[in-house]
Amino acid sequence: MTMARSPDPRPAGRLGGLAAPTLVRHLGAAVLAGVVLLIGSNTIGDYRDYQLANVAVYVVAVAGLTLLIGLSGQISIGNGAFMAVGGYLAALLLADLKWPLIAILLAATAGAAVVGAIFGVAAARLRGPYLAGATLMLAVALPSVATRFQSVLGGDQGLGFFIGVPGFLGPNVSPYRWLAWVTCGAALVTMVLLANLIRSRTGRSWRAVRDDEIAAALAGLNVARLQILAFVVSAACAGLGGTLLAMWNQSVSPGLFSLTLSIQLLTAAVLGGLGSLTGAVLGSAIVVLPYTYLQNQAISLGMTTATGSNVPILAYGAVLIVVMLAFPAGIQGLLAWMVRASRVRQAVRWLTGPLARRASPGPSVHSAASGHPDQRSAPAAEPQEKGTT
Amino acid sequence: MVEFLEFTLSGLAAGMVYAAIALALVLIWRGTRVLNYSQGAMAMLTSYIALTVINETGSYWLGFAVALAAGLILGAVVERTVIRPVTGKPPLNAVIVSIGLLILLEGLAGVLYGSNNRSFPFAYSVNGLSIGSVALGITRNDLFTAVAVLGAAGLLAAAFRYTSAGLRLRATAFNAGVARLLGVRVGRMLTLGWALAGLIGALAGMLVTPPLLNPNSMDAIFVLGFTAAVIGGLESPVGAVAGGLLLGVVLNYASGYLGSESVNLFGLAALLLVLMFRPTGLFSAAPARRV
Numbered sequence: 001m002t003m004a005r006s007p008d009p010r011p012a013g014r015l016g017g018l019a020a021p022t023l024v025r026h027l028g029a030a031v032l033a034g035v036v037l038l039i040g041s042n043t044i045g046d047y048r049d050y051q052l053a054n055v056a057v058y059v060v061a062v063a064g065l066t067l068l069i070g071l072s073g074q075i076s077i078g079n080g081a082f083m084a085v086g087g088y089l090a091a092l093l094l095a096d097l098k099w100p101l102i103a104i105l106l107a108a109t110a111g112a113a114v115v116g117a118i119f120g121v122a123a124a125r126l127r128g129p130y131l132a133g134a135t136l137m138l139a140v141a142l143p144s145v146a147t148r149f150q151s152v153l154g155g156d157q158g159l160g161f162f163i164g165v166p167g168f169l170g171p172n173v174s175p176y177r178w179l180a181w182v183t184c185g186a187a188l189v190t191m192v193l194l195a196n197l198i199r200s201r202t203g204r205s206w207r208a209v210r211d212d213e214i215a216a217a218l219a220g221l222n223v224a225r226l227q228i229l230a231f232v233v234s235a236a237c238a239g240l241g242g243t244l245l246a247m248w249n250q251s252v253s254p255g256l257f258s259l260t261l262s263i264q265l266l267t268a269a270v271l272g273g274l275g276s277l278t279g280a281v282l283g284s285a286i287v288v289l290p291y292t293y294l295q296n297q298a299i300s301l302g303m304t305t306a307t308g309s310n311v312p313i314l315a316y317g318a319v320l321i322v323v324m325l326a327f328p329a330g331i332q333g334l335l336a337w338m339v340r341a342s343r344v345r346q347a348v349r350w351l352t353g354p355l356a357r358r359a360s361p362g363p364s365v366h367s368a369a370s371g372h373p374d375q376r377s378a379p380a381a382e383p384q385e386k387g388t389t
Numbered sequence: 390m391v392e393f394l395e396f397t398l399s400g401l402a403a404g405m406v407y408a409a410i411a412l413a414l415v416l417i418w419r420g421t422r423v424l425n426y427s428q429g430a431m432a433m434l435t436s437y438i439a440l441t442v443i444n445e446t447g448s449y450w451l452g453f454a455v456a457l458a459a460g461l462i463l464g465a466v467v468e469r470t471v472i473r474p475v476t477g478k479p480p481l482n483a484v485i486v487s488i489g490l491l492i493l494l495e496g497l498a499g500v501l502y503g504s505n506n507r508s509f510p511f512a513y514s515v516n517g518l519s520i521g522s523v524a525l526g527i528t529r530n531d532l533f534t535a536v537a538v539l540g541a542a543g544l545l546a547a548a549f550r551y552t553s554a555g556l557r558l559r560a561t562a563f564n565a566g567v568a569r570l571l572g573v574r575v576g577r578m579l580t581l582g583w584a585l586a587g588l589i590g591a592l593a594g595m596l597v598t599p600p601l602l603n604p605n606s607m608d609a610i611f612v613l614g615f616t617a618a619v620i621g622g623l624e625s626p627v628g629a630v631a632g633g634l635l636l637g638v639v640l641n642y643a644s645g646y647l648g649s650e651s652v653n654l655f656g657l658a659a660l661l662l663v664l665m666f667r668p669t670g671l672f673s674a675a676p677a678r679r680v
Contacts, residue, residue: 069481075484077488122664122665125664125668126668127668127669128480129418129424129619129623130619130623130664130669130670132424132484133615133616133618133619133660134619134660134664136612136615137612137615137616137653137656137657137660138657140609140612140653140656140657141653141654141656141657142657144650144651144652144654145654147650148648148650148651148654259608259612263491263492266485266488267488267489267492270485274481303500304503306504306505307499307500307503309499309504310495310496310497310498310500310504310604311496312496313492313495313496313499314492314493314496314497314499315496316489316492316496317489317490317491317492317493317494317495317496317497318489318493320485320489320492320493321471321486321489321493324482324485324486324489325471325475325486328478328479
C-alpha cells in the first residue's frame with residue numbers, strides 16, 4: 001500500500017510543472033481567438049457570418065482528419081461518411097425527440113465515434129492502399145443507406161434540420177450570427193481538446209506508431225488500439241462537423257455528404273499541412289472561401305452557371321497537385337520553412353548575433369536552432385539582453 | 390433458376406468493366422506503387438474525346454480508336470509530368486497527387502464540355518439475347534464488352550510473357566533497382582506501364598459510358614473497379630479480373646434480389662468481408678513487413 005501511495009506526488013508535480021502550462025496556453029489562445037471571433041462576427045455582415053460558419057464547420061472535421069493522417073499515419077478518404085452519421089443522427093434526434101442543441105451536438109459526436117470505432121476495428125488491420133480503398137467505398141456506400149431506408153431517413157430529399165436563435169438572445173442576433181457563434185464555439189472546443197491530445201502521451205504514441213509500427217510495438221505500445229482510437233477521435237470530430245454542417249445547411253441529404261465532401265476534407269488537410277491544427281484552419285479557409293469568388297469570376301467571364309461551377313473544382317485539383325509537388329508539408333510547412341530558413345531567422349540572428357558573441361556564443365545559438373518551434377527566437381534573445389545591460 | 394442464370398450472366402457482363410478498371414490499377418500499382426485515383430477521370434476524358442470524334446466524323450470505330458490512343462498518350466503524359474516527381478516519396482504524396490488529378494480532370498471536362506449529360510452511342514445493339522424462349526439477360530453489346538476486356542487482358546498477358554518489353558516491364562515491377570543495374574531503362578518502363586493502363590482505362594470508359602456521359606459518370610464505376618482490385622489483391626492481374634467478375638456477380642444478385650439502391654452497400658460489405666480475412670486481398674502472397 002505504501003508502495004502504491006508513494007509515486008503520487010510526482011504526477012501532481014508534473015501536472016503543475018508541464019501539463020498545466022500547455023493547457024493554460026491552449027485555453028488562453030482559444031479564449032483570445034473566441035474574443036476576436038465574437039467581436040468580428042458582430043462587425044461583419046450576415047453573408048460573411050454565414051461564410052465564417054462554413055469555415056468553422058470544415059475546421060472541426062478537418063482537424064480530426066489531419067490528426068488521423070498526420071499523427072497516426074492512417075489515411076481516410078471517407079470521413080464524409082462519419083459526417084453523414086453525425087448529421088443524420090442529429091436530424092433524427094431533433095425531429096423525433098426535440099432535444100436541445102447542446103445535447104444533439106454531444107449525442108451526434110458520440111454516435112459517430114461509435115461508428116468510427118466499429119470501422120476502426122476493421123481498418124486497424126489494413127494498410128496503405130487497402131485502407132484507402134475501404135474508406136473510399138465507405139464514403140460512397142454510406143449515404144445510400146438513406147435511400148435504402150427511405151421512410152426513416154427521407155431518401156434523396158433528406159431531412160430538415162432547423163434550429164432557430166434561442167429566445168434569450170433577443171431579436172438583435174441574426175440567425176447567421178448565431179450560426180457563426182455555435183460553429184466557431186464548437187471549433188474552438190475541438191481545437192483545444194485536440195491540441196492537448198496531440199501534446200499528450202497518446203499523441204506521442206501515435207507519432208511513434210506512424211514512424212515505425214514494429215518499433216512502437218516492441219516498445220510496448222498497443223498499435224491496434226492506438227490506431228482504432230485515432231479513428232474514433234477522427235470520426236467524433238467528423239460527426240460533430242456533420243451536425244454543424246446540417247445546421248448550416250438546414251437539412252441533411254445524401255447529396256450533402258457526397259464523395260466530393262470527403263475529398264474536400266482531404267484537400268483542406270493536405271493544403272494546411274498534415275498533422276497541424278493551425279494548418280487545418282488555414283486549409284479549411286482556403287477550401288471554403290474562394291469557391292464562390294472563383295465561380296463568380298468564371299461567370300463574369302461569360303461562362304454559364306453550370307460551367308462556371310467547374311472552375312473552382314479545376315482550381316482545387318491544380319492547387320492540390322502543385323502543393324504536393326512543391327511543398328509536400330502544406331502551408332504550415334511552408335510557413336515553418338520560411339521561419340527556419342529565410343530572412344526572418346537570419347534577421348533574428350543578425351540582431352542577436354553581436355550580443356550573443358559578447359555574452360556566451362555557443363549555447364545560445366544552439367538553443368535558438370533546436371528549441372521548440374513556438375518559442376524559437378524569443379527565449380534565446382531575452383537572457384542575453386538582460387546579461388549585457 | 391432462369392432468373393438466377395440471367396442475373397449471373399448480366400453480372401459477369403458488368404464485372405468485365407470492373408475487371409478492366411482493376412487491371413489498369415494493378416498495372417500501375419505493380420510498376421510504380423501508386424494507386425491511380427484518376428483512372429476513372431482519365432477514362433471519362435478519353436470518352437469525351439471519342440464522343441467529339443464520333444460526332445464530327447460519324448464513325449463509331451474511329452472514335453473508339455482515338456479514345457484508346459488518347460488513353461495511351463494521357464497515361465504517359467500523366468506519369469512523366471506529375472507522377473514521376475512523387476515516386477519514391479511517402480505513399481500519401483502520390484495518393485494526394487492522383488486525387489488532385491481526378492478533381493482537375495473532372496473540372497476540366499466540366500469547363501470544356503459542360504456538366505450536363507450527353508448521349509453516348511453503344512457499340513452494338515442492346516436488345517436482350519435469348520436461346521429459344523429463354524432470355525439470357527445479356528445483350529450483343531455485353532458480349533462485345535466481354536470479348537474486348539478478355540481479349541485485352543489476354544493480349545496484355547501474352548505481351549508480358551512473350552515479348553522483350555514485357556520481360557523488362559516485369560523486371561521493373563519485381564525490383565526496379567536490380568532491373569536498372571541489368572540495363573533496363575526503368576523510367577521508360579514506368580511510363581510504358583502508365584500508358585498501357587491509360588489504354589485499358591480508355592477501353593473500359595468506351596465500354597461502360599453508354600448511354601450517358603458527364604464529368605462524374607465514371608466515379609461510381611471507378612470506385613467499384615478499385616474495390617475489385619483491392620478484393621483481388623493489388624499485386625495480381627489475374628486477381629484483378631477475378632475480383633471484377635466476382636464483384637459484378639455479387640452486386641448483380643444484390644440489385645436483382647434486393648433492389649438497386651443497396652448495390653453500394655453490398656460493395657462495401659463484400660470489400661470489408663474480404664479484407665477482414667485477407668487484409669491484402671484474395672490473390673496476393675502472404676504479406677511480409679520489413680523490420
